[in-house]
Amino acid sequence: MRWNVVRGGLVGAPPIVFLHGLGSSAATWAACMDALADEFEVLAVDLLGHGASPVPDDPAEYTREIALRDLDEVLAPLRAPVLVGHSLGGYLSLAHAITRPGVARAIVTLNTGPGFRDPAKREAWNERSQRNAHRFGVPPQVTNLNLQPDALVMDHLADIAVPTLLLVGSQDRPEYVGSGEYLVRKMPDARLVVIEGGEHSMHESSHAAEVASAIRAFLAALPAPD
Numbered sequence: 001m002r003w004n005v006v007r008g009g010l011v012g013a014p015p016i017v018f019l020h021g022l023g024s025s026a027a028t029w030a031a032c033m034d035a036l037a038d039e040f041e042v043l044a045v046d047l048l049g050h051g052a053s054p055v056p057d058d059p060a061e062y063t064r065e066i067a068l069r070d071l072d073e074v075l076a077p078l079r080a081p082v083l084v085g086h087s088l089g090g091y092l093s094l095a096h097a098i099t100r101p102g103v104a105r106a107i108v109t110l111n112t113g114p115g116f117r118d119p120a121k122r123e124a125w126n127e128r129s130q131r132n133a134h135r136f137g138v139p140p141q142v143t144n145l146n147l148q149p150d151a152l153v154m155d156h157l158a159d160i161a162v163p164t165l166l167l168v169g170s171q172d173r174p175e176y177v178g179s180g181e182y183l184v185r186k187m188p189d190a191r192l193v194v195i196e197g198g199e200h201s202m203h204e205s206s207h208a209a210e211v212a213s214a215i216r217a218f219l220a221a222l223p224a225p226d
Contacts, residue, residue: 001073004052006044009037014105014225015078016215018044019071019089021201022129022146023136025051028086028201031208036216045074047089049142062144064152068096080105080225084215086203087111088146091153097164098156105225107164108215111172111200113179117151157186164190165218167211169198176200191218 006026009016016036018029026044033042046053048062048070056062071092075081083104085093090112097104116122129146136143164187168180177194184192193214195207203211 001070002048002054003070003074004046005074006033006046007042008033009040009042011041013039013041014080014082014219015041015043016082016084017071017074017078018042019083019085019092020044020047020050021087021089022143023050023138024086024201027051028204029084031205032084032203032212032215035209035212039216040219041078043074043078045071047145049138049145055139055142057141059141059144062142064092064095064145064149067092067145068099071096072100075103082106082108082219084108085110085112087113087200091115094153094157094160094164097160097162098152101159101161104162106219106222107160107162108167108218109164109183110167110203110211111169111176111180112166112183113176114153114157114183115148115151117154122148122151157183158188160187161189163218163222165214166190166192167198167202167214168192168194169200169202169207170194170196171199172202173200 020028029044049055083093090109126147133140133143166180198207
């Protein structure tokens with residue numbers, strides 16, 4: 001397994017796997033993991049090029065498909081995992097549900113966009129991501145994880161049958177608030193919860209309790225895993 005994985009909570013309890021956004025690490029989930037550790041097994045990953053995971057020099061190592069294969073390795077020993085992803089991590093969670101239906105029991109996204117169907121908007125996003133690598137504190141090749149190669153997620157939102165909780169911070173940038181509203185309209189089993197006062201990384205400290213509480217309530221309402 002290439003990704004570093006931080007583990008906690010109750011071994012053998014229903015598992016939650018946390019995926020961070022670009023330029024972050026597993027540490028971003030510490031407060032949420034602590035809040036949920038009494039009921040769940042909690043695991044947070046360092047994506048390739050982040051935290052304690054390897055940082056390959058080859059830009060070709062940082063693709064959505066390779067990231068999903070790395071995620072497969074984390075999920076393989078787990079029974080009915082729940083994916084919780086922030087921003088890029090949320091996008092990868094949605095892509096995983098599309099390409100590997102039936103693996104995740106549920107998904108939670110935080111301030112996540114589904115990508116772009118318009119090629120010009122997609123290219124503008126990609127160019128901006130690569131130009132701003134220094135702002136994320138990662139080597140330039142790592143920003144390839146954030147690139148949108150196609151409209152996979154946008155085109156298949158209606159196919160995501162897994163129950164999904166969409167968490168949006170009311171004080172995040174308007175495009176992320178709008179993305180949450182768009183996703184709840186397009187996905188067949190999604191619900192939107194707005195965290196008042198929450199910003200883009202609302203799960204780190206200021207609103208960690210509200211985020212964890214929303215996740216706990218969402219999962220409590222689901223049928224027990226088989």
